[in-house]
Amino acid sequence: MSNTHLLSAVDLHKKFKVSSQRHSTRFLTALDQVSLHLSAGETLGIAGESGCGKSTLAKIMAGLLTQNGGNVFYKGTLLSQLEQKDRINFRRKTQMIFQDPFSSLNPRMRVGDSIKEPLKIAGVSVPLQRVELERIMAAVGLPGDTANRFPDEFSGGQRQRIGIARALAASPEILIADEPVSSLDISIQAQIINILLQMKIDFKLSMMIVSHNLLILRHICDRVIIMYLGIIVECGPASELFQRCRHPYTEALIAAIPGFHSLSASKDELLRDDLPSALSIPPGCRFHPRCRHAVDICRHEVPKLVEHATGHTAACHLSDSLYG
Amino acid sequence: MTALSIMRLVPPPGFISSGEIVFEGQDLLLLSQKALQNIRGRMISMVFQEPMTSLNPVLRIADQLCEPLILHMNMSRRDALEQGIELLTNVGIPSAGDRMRDYPHQLSGGMRQRVMIAMSLACHPSLLIADEPTTALDVTIQAQILELLDARIKSSGLSMLLITHDLGIVAERAGHTAVMYAGQIVESAPTGTLLTAPRHPYTQALLASLPQYAEPGKPLPTMAGQLNIRAASAGGCCFAERCPIKTSGCCDEPQQLREIAPSHLVRCWKCS
Ligand SMILES: Nc1ncnc2c1ncn2[C@@H]1O[C@H](COP(=O)(O)OP(=O)(O)OP(=O)(O)O)[C@@H](O)[C@H]1O
Ligand code: SF4
Ligand SMILES: [Mg+2]
Numbered sequence: 001m002s003n004t005h006l007l008s009a010v011d012l013h014k015k016f017k018v019s020s021q022r023h024s025t026r027f028l029t030a031l032d033q034v035s036l037h038l039s040a041g042e043t044l045g046i047a048g049e050s051g052c053g054k055s056t057l058a059k060i061m062a063g064l065l066t067q068n069g070g071n072v073f074y075k076g077t078l079l080s081q082l083e084q085k086d087r088i089n090f091r092r093k094t095q096m097i098f099q100d101p102f103s104s105l106n107p108r109m110r111v112g113d114s115i116k117e118p119l120k121i122a123g124v125s126v127p128l129q130r131v132e133l134e135r136i137m138a139a140v141g142l143p144g145d146t147a148n149r150f151p152d153e154f155s156g157g158q159r160q161r162i163g164i165a166r167a168l169a170a171s172p173e174i175l176i177a178d179e180p181v182s183s184l185d186i187s188i189q190a191q192i193i194n195i196l197l198q199m200k201i202d203f204k205l206s207m208m209i210v211s212h213n214l215l216i217l218r219h220i221c222d223r224v225i226i227m228y229l230g231i232i233v234e235c236g237p238a239s240e241l242f243q244r245c246r247h248p249y250t251e252a253l254i255a256a257i258p259g260f261h262s263l264s265a266s267k268d269e270l271l272r273d274d275l276p277s278a279l280s281i282p283p284g285c286r287f288h289p290r291c292r293h294a295v296d297i298c299r300h301e302v303p304k305l306v307e308h309a310t311g312h313t314a315a316c317h318l319s320d321s322l323y324g
Numbered sequence: 325m326t327a328l329s330i331m332r333l334v335p336p337p338g339f340i341s342s343g344e345i346v347f348e349g350q351d352l353l354l355l356s357q358k359a360l361q362n363i364r365g366r367m368i369s370m371v372f373q374e375p376m377t378s379l380n381p382v383l384r385i386a387d388q389l390c391e392p393l394i395l396h397m398n399m400s401r402r403d404a405l406e407q408g409i410e411l412l413t414n415v416g417i418p419s420a421g422d423r424m425r426d427y428p429h430q431l432s433g434g435m436r437q438r439v440m441i442a443m444s445l446a447c448h449p450s451l452l453i454a455d456e457p458t459t460a461l462d463v464t465i466q467a468q469i470l471e472l473l474d475a476r477i478k479s480s481g482l483s484m485l486l487i488t489h490d491l492g493i494v495a496e497r498a499g500h501t502a503v504m505y506a507g508q509i510v511e512s513a514p515t516g517t518l519l520t521a522p523r524h525p526y527t528q529a530l531l532a533s534l535p536q537y538a539e540p541g542k543p544l545p546t547m548a549g550q551l552n553i554r555a556a557s558a559g560g561c562c563f564a565e566r567c568p569i570k571t572s573g574c575c576d577e578p579q580q581l582r583e584i585a586p587s588h589l590v591r592c593w594k595c596s
Contacts, residue, residue, distance in 0.1 A: 016430070018422065018430065049464065050432055050433070051432040051434060055432065099433045100433060143552065183456065186489050186491065186534060187533050187546060190534075190544035190545070190546045193535070197543060212466075215534075215536050218540055219540050219541070219544075220541070238540065252464060256464045256466070256467045257463055257492065277419045279418070279422055
């Protein structure tokens with residue numbers, strides 16, 4: 001199965017060591033048995049509670065962080081077993097846009113040079129580099145005369161655009177973007193979204209986009225994955241997921257979109273206020289302490305990710321009875 | 325820049341060229357650095373957009389969170405620690421006691437942002453300036469934090485200057501909204517009016533480019549050109565360069581902010 005997909009992951013597990021008062025070491029489970037795939041030309045969205053492991057997943061898929069269990073495949077080959085030249089190829093063809101634009105830019109490098117770097121690595125001639133730089137900077141809305149400045153002279157939103165420009169300069173085959181537009185104002189957000197949509201059409205760019213802005217995911221994604229405390233709780237075609245979700249957490253997320261009152265139940269009824277913690281994961285369905293539908297079985301038995309309609313999976317014991 | 329200048333934190337070479345910033349009757353621009361420091365730490369508090377640049381990477385959360393409590397509220401270290409855990413819990417950080425020992429890089433992006441918010445509320449400020457306080461947070465936590473801030477606004481007379489590009493949040497939380505372009509307020513109105521009957525061409529264009537109204541997968545309407553501060557301050561209307569309804573009269577002189585209806589101000593001579 002996995003060899004037909006551009007990028008796929010099977011049973012990813014990731015834990016982090018955390019500080020502890022006494023000398024005993026504790027581990028935090030950031031990802032638990034996460035499997036997913038990205039097909040060529042597809043845009044996959046990832047949403048979910050803060051701290052549920054989205055950035056961790058994005059970094060592992062980009063080959064920038066190693067998992068503790070499970071595998072990542074690039075065109076059917078284990079990422080860790082790619083031959084040297086394929087590995088370099090993967091590095092070049094897979095670009096990542098980071099959530100925190102400041103920490104991902106070299107503060108001592110002029111932004112023009114930062115953006116040009118991938119072009120240089122790809123062996124583009126110097127005059128052509130300059131032309132490309134100008135084109136890309138204009139495309140993401142950065143004034144051309146700012147190329148000689150350093151990152152700390154830019155606003156948060158501008159830095160984010162520098163990161164986007166840098167990723168796009170590499171003409172990637174796969175773009176993994178962690179909150180690419182959340183720090184941008186609306187008009188620039190719209191411009192960037194249009195660029196991504198266009199690149200999808202022109203170059204069959206495949207994208208994995210992490211965002212908590214569900215309206216943006218609905219607009220640009222083919223499929224959307226909803227995560228909760230390190231696992232996937234629902235995954236389905238974007239059009240379907242927003243119209244007819246199949247997990248109570250997704251329902252709560254959709255209801256909480258500011259200015260988007262499409263569901264009958266009021267927001268307050270949808271989520272109980274027990275805070276989830278990756279340091280102490282509840283038994284059974286890990287969403288049960290906050291779920292208003294929880295029944296006995298939810299407290300003991302882990303619900304499996306089950307396919308309810310073509311390509312639409314959800315991990316909830318009551319999915320069928322709740323959502324038909 | 326506005327929020328930074330209220331805090332008088334505008335980094336050089338930026339400076340405040342004119343105007344006054346009045347807080348509880350005092351012009352902040354006239355205060356001494358020392359008096360300002362006191363106001364800044366205690367009465368006016370600020371949440372920045374990029375938590376990583378304002379959190380100290382080599383200090384544990386506990387130390388960063390407790391410092392202002394010990395410094396401004398004269399708390400003992402033990403009380404400050406206890407208070408710190410409560411503050412973290414209030415902003416939705418699970419296992420707050422354990423998290424106190426973490427360094428910033430061990431937290432997710434959203435958690436760092438929540439730590440910033442907890443720090444900003446620590447000393448019971450009377451004005452909170454929040455610059456994109458919830459952009460890195462998912463919608464449920466976002467709602468929870470805004471709820472918390474709302475409760476503070478109601479219970480302890482906190483006022484909030486919320487700077488955001490998320491009009492959904494504006495719609496739900498703000499009583500009055502000002503839209504800025506190139507350093508100027510171009511429209512200011514009660515939020516309901518602003519969102520349903522915007523008058524300035526910039527506000528109108530902003531609302532038009534939101535994804536909620538577009539057909540999935542189709543390009544979103546965007547504004548021509550990009551913000552160019554030099555062109556915007558060249559005289560004439562600051563938005564003229566990109567305005568779809570610009571005529572020759574627009575470039576003659578800077579536009580004034582005029583009241584076209586009670587509490588509804590617009591900086592465009594074509595709106596009446
Ligand atoms: N380097 C690290 N050391 C220890 N813990 C970490 C590290 N990086 C992440 N974590 C923890 O792993 C969990 C998942 O973090 P991650 O950054 O993937 O979350 P996220 O879903 O991207 O959240 P957000 O929406 O807030 O960005 C969190 O509990 C976080 O504290
Ligand atoms: S399995 Fe039970 S607790 Fe979990 S989401 Fe479904 S109904 Fe709620
Ligand atoms: Mg993240």
